[in-house]
Amino acid sequence: xxxxxxxxxxxxxxxxxxxxxxxxxxxxxxxxxxxxxxxxxxxxxxxxxxxxxxxxxxxxxxxxxxxxxxxxxxxxxxxxxxxxxxxxxxxxxxxxxxxxxxxxxxxxxxxxxxxxxxxxxxxxxxxxxxxxxxxxxxxxxxxxxxxxxxxxxxxxxxxxxxxxxxxxxxxxxxxxxxxxxxxxxxxxxxxxxxxxxxxxxxxxxxxxxxxxxxxxxxxxxxxxxxxxxxxxxxxxxxxxxxxxxxxxxxxxxxxxxxxxxxxxxxxxxxxxxxxxxxxxxxxxxxxxxxxxxxxxxxxxxxxxxxxxxxxxxxxxxxxxxxxxxxxxxxxxxxxxxxxxx
Amino acid sequence: xxxxxxxxxxxxxxxxxxxxxxxxxxxxxxxxxxxxxxxxxxxxxxxxxxxxxxxxxxxxxxxxxxxxxxxxxxxxxxxxxxxxxxxxxxxxxxxxxxxxxxxxxxxxxxxxxxxxxxxxxxxxxxxxxxxxxxxxxxxxxxxxxxxxxxxxxxxxxxxxxxxxxxxxxxxxxxxxxxxxxxxxxxxxxxxxxxxxxxxxxxxxxxxxxxxxxxxxxxxxxxxxxxxxxxxxxxxxxxxxxxxxxxxxxxxxxxxxxxxxxxxxxxxxxxxxxxxxxxxxxxxxxxxxxxxxxxxxxxxxxxxxxxxxxxxxxxxxxxxxxxxxxxxxxxxxxxxxxxxxx
DNA sequence: CTTCATAATGGGAACGTTCCCAAAACAACT
DNA sequence: AGTTGTTTTGGGAACGTTCCCATTATGAAG
Numbered sequence: 001x002x003x004x005x006x007x008x009x010x011x012x013x014x015x016x017x018x019x020x021x022x023x024x025x026x027x028x029x030x031x032x033x034x035x036x037x038x039x040x041x042x043x044x045x046x047x048x049x050x051x052x053x054x055x056x057x058x059x060x061x062x063x064x065x066x067x068x069x070x071x072x073x074x075x076x077x078x079x080x081x082x083x084x085x086x087x088x089x090x091x092x093x094x095x096x097x098x099x100x101x102x103x104x105x106x107x108x109x110x111x112x113x114x115x116x117x118x119x120x121x122x123x124x125x126x127x128x129x130x131x132x133x134x135x136x137x138x139x140x141x142x143x144x145x146x147x148x149x150x151x152x153x154x155x156x157x158x159x160x161x162x163x164x165x166x167x168x169x170x171x172x173x174x175x176x177x178x179x180x181x182x183x184x185x186x187x188x189x190x191x192x193x194x195x196x197x198x199x200x201x202x203x204x205x206x207x208x209x210x211x212x213x214x215x216x217x218x219x220x221x222x223x224x225x226x227x228x229x230x231x232x233x234x235x236x237x238x239x240x241x242x243x244x245x246x247x248x249x250x251x252x253x254x255x256x257x258x259x260x261x262x263x264x265x266x267x268x269x270x271x272x273x274x275x276x277x278x279x280x281x282x283x284x285x286x287x288x289x290x291x292x293x294x295x296x297x298x299x300x301x302x303x304x305x306x307x308x309x310x311x312x313x314x315x316x317x318x319x320x321x322x323x324x325x326x327x328x329x330x331x332x333x334x335x336x337x338x339x340x341x
Numbered sequence: 342x343x344x345x346x347x348x349x350x351x352x353x354x355x356x357x358x359x360x361x362x363x364x365x366x367x368x369x370x371x372x373x374x375x376x377x378x379x380x381x382x383x384x385x386x387x388x389x390x391x392x393x394x395x396x397x398x399x400x401x402x403x404x405x406x407x408x409x410x411x412x413x414x415x416x417x418x419x420x421x422x423x424x425x426x427x428x429x430x431x432x433x434x435x436x437x438x439x440x441x442x443x444x445x446x447x448x449x450x451x452x453x454x455x456x457x458x459x460x461x462x463x464x465x466x467x468x469x470x471x472x473x474x475x476x477x478x479x480x481x482x483x484x485x486x487x488x489x490x491x492x493x494x495x496x497x498x499x500x501x502x503x504x505x506x507x508x509x510x511x512x513x514x515x516x517x518x519x520x521x522x523x524x525x526x527x528x529x530x531x532x533x534x535x536x537x538x539x540x541x542x543x544x545x546x547x548x549x550x551x552x553x554x555x556x557x558x559x560x561x562x563x564x565x566x567x568x569x570x571x572x573x574x575x576x577x578x579x580x581x582x583x584x585x586x587x588x589x590x591x592x593x594x595x596x597x598x599x600x601x602x603x604x605x606x607x608x609x610x611x612x613x614x615x616x617x618x619x620x621x622x623x624x625x626x627x628x629x630x631x632x633x634x635x636x637x638x639x640x641x642x643x644x645x646x647x648x649x650x651x652x653x654x655x656x657x658x659x660x661x662x663x664x665x666x667x668x669x670x671x672x673x674x675x676x677x678x679x680x681x682x
Numbered sequence: 683c684t685t686c687a688t689a690a691t692g693g694g695a696a697c698g699t700t701c702c703c704a705a706a707a708c709a710a711c712t
Numbered sequence: 713a714g715t716t717g718t719t720t721t722g723g724g725a726a727c728g729t730t731c732c733c734a735t736t737a738t739g740a741a742g
Contacts, residue, residue, distance in 0.1 A: 007728055018692045023730060032689055051481060054459035055399045056728035059697050064396070066456070074440060075421040075623075083415065084444065091449070096456055098439035099415060103425065108432070115407070115437055118395035140392060224623070260627045282416075282565070286601045288629035348698055359722045364700060373719055397698035400727050 085302025165327025177338030227257025426643025506668025518679030568598025
């Protein structure tokens with residue numbers, strides 16, 4: 001393992017050329033080299049087991065060709081698929097992408113920010129728990145935000161149109177005859193998420209002339225535990241069968257966990273209660289009954305984020321852009337058709 | 342955004358000290374600085390918005406304090422939880438971990454290898470699709486392999502004892518009265534995985550004096566699609582009810598997908614057929630019926646891998662180690678108790 | 683054979699740190 | 713005041729590349 005000591009100088013010596021020539025060979029940025037020299041240098045590289053030190057190269061070129069995707073949870077398919085879409089888009093442009101998972105921890109987030117600031121990445125695509133836009137701007141690295149922070153001015157953003165997505169789901173419940181819709185969502189870190197879904201919820205009720213019952217909106221964490229808690233709190237509601245006929249869950253993870261908890265109490269989703277989720281996680285089609293949900297277009301989000309980042313890395317000073325993609329209804333079996341009654 | 346031009350020289354000038362002193366302040370590697378100087382330097386840093394360029398620092402120190410975790414699929418909870426365990430272990434030691442997801446593609450894998458070779462990371466924890474041990478050794482970076490490649494000599498390895506885990510599951514099926522056990526596994530890239538599970542399967546049958554029926558071992562991809570295919574091929578088997586009473590799936594993803602496909606054909610897992618998985622993916626407890634499975638101790642694997650890497654980064658020349666952890670049975674409802682009959 | 687353009691090569695400087703050693707400042711003893 | 717020891721500071725070199733410019737070799741055109 002002493003190959004770590006081998007630099008272009010060693011290669012140059014063995015090949016009988018100058019370091020400059022070796023540099024021309026290993027950095028594909030053009031510069032003409034005669035075929036024989038190329039051959040000789042390559043042989044020397046092979047022979048010595050030389051490995052380019054891209055740290056050194058990066059120091060000079062100010063490029064790393066690495067992009068960081070910072071997301072809250074790689075275990076959540078929603079995020080991992082976005083990461084994948086980014087990867088698919090960026091790798092052909094000869095960038096490598098690495099993922100940083102913050103697990104909703106500000107400390108971890110700060111850690112990755114630091115990494116980014118220290119010119120370790122050429123660009124960052126991120127979803128921030130803390131809503132610290134100023135910090136992101138100060139990163140000194142091209143950055144694209146995933147989400148839909150209203151506050152995010154002057155920063156590239158890609159996300160779902162949550163209000164629209166929420167309304168799509170609500171409309172479906174309404175069309176199938178539901179009139180007492182409960183909402184489960186989170187106020188995770190930023191209040192804006194909540195307010196977005198909650199606002200759409202209220203808007204919709206108002207639009208349809210339905211009453212707003214505050215006890216029907218549940219604030220829980222958008223994870224499995226939250227789902228179990230949600231189900232319990234929902235069922236603990238006295239006379240719940242008359243107060244609610246359906247439950248709109250802030251995301252699928254929540255919905256799926258709630259479903260299985262409901263079942264434990266003998267309440268069958270799709271028969272006793274209508275449930276609709278949001279995201280369309282892969283598992284949503286595997287549950288029993290399969291979950292009806294509003295799909296967030298994650299490939300498109302990831303793709304758009306990557307494209308935007310590419311653009312921004314090329315022209316850091318350009319005008320910031322915002323892209324919002326609509327959610328689309330995925331009909332499965334967890335919502336009852338109440339019109340039949 | 343012109344702060345990218347600020348180096349320690351600018352800071353030094355403003356603070357009225359030398360670059361060396363500034364260096365002492367920003368690199369926490371000791372070196373004494375008087376309180377007033379410290380104060381002045383920090384103020385200058387603040388004022389200029391100086392950001393340390395860790396690429397430059399890394400060039401000199403040969404340290405990046407970044408560790409790469411290269412895994413086949415972040416979307417698979419098995420892998421993402423391992424990554425998380427690694428993160429939990431490494432971050433307190435002031436390393437940052439980034440994840441590279443290869444999505445089973447050799448090309449992507451090669452890409453990350455290249456990154457690793459170019460001294461971008463202090464260490465790598467990886468699961469390789471291609472079984473190229475030689476390549477890993479040539480990486481020139483401390484590396485820990487996750488898996489249990491028999492061929493992996495002279496390389497640090499952490500993994501599950503798949504043979505043992507398989508037998509645990511088989512034994513459970515056996516104890517509950519199953520005698521005609523089918524096996525579904527993959528020959529993904531490396532034949533060794535297959536042979537490990539298949540070998541344990543054959544061993545077990547032999548041990549118990551049960552006949553080995555080659556038509557009962559299904560070779561499919563260990564993903565959702567494989568699960569659907571598996572179910573179809575299984576049911577296409579003429580007179581299957583008499584030929585098989587249970588199905589051992591190579592992993593949970595496969596088992597879960599197969600379960601929901603079975604259901605489509607009116608075959609109810611846990612009643613008409615016994616199914617057992619491997620891994621204990623989070624979703625396994627959410628299916629209907631909840632999936633009985635053999636849990637791979639992913640936290641322990643991740644943790645052990647991180648510890649091993651730490652050790653290896655400190656002493657690259659040390660003796661390679663191998664750690665194999667046993668799988669443990671997680672009993673839920675997808676296996677029938679056939680003794681009652 | 684000269685002339686000129688072009689291709690191929692080499693040498694020095696630069697990128698922004700850290701490391702090493704020497705110098706200076708200070709303090710505490712003889 | 714001189715010696716010694718310690719803390720604090722500064723300057724040069726080094727890390728391994730790429731970039732820029734100068735030089736030499738090559739070949740085509742006159």
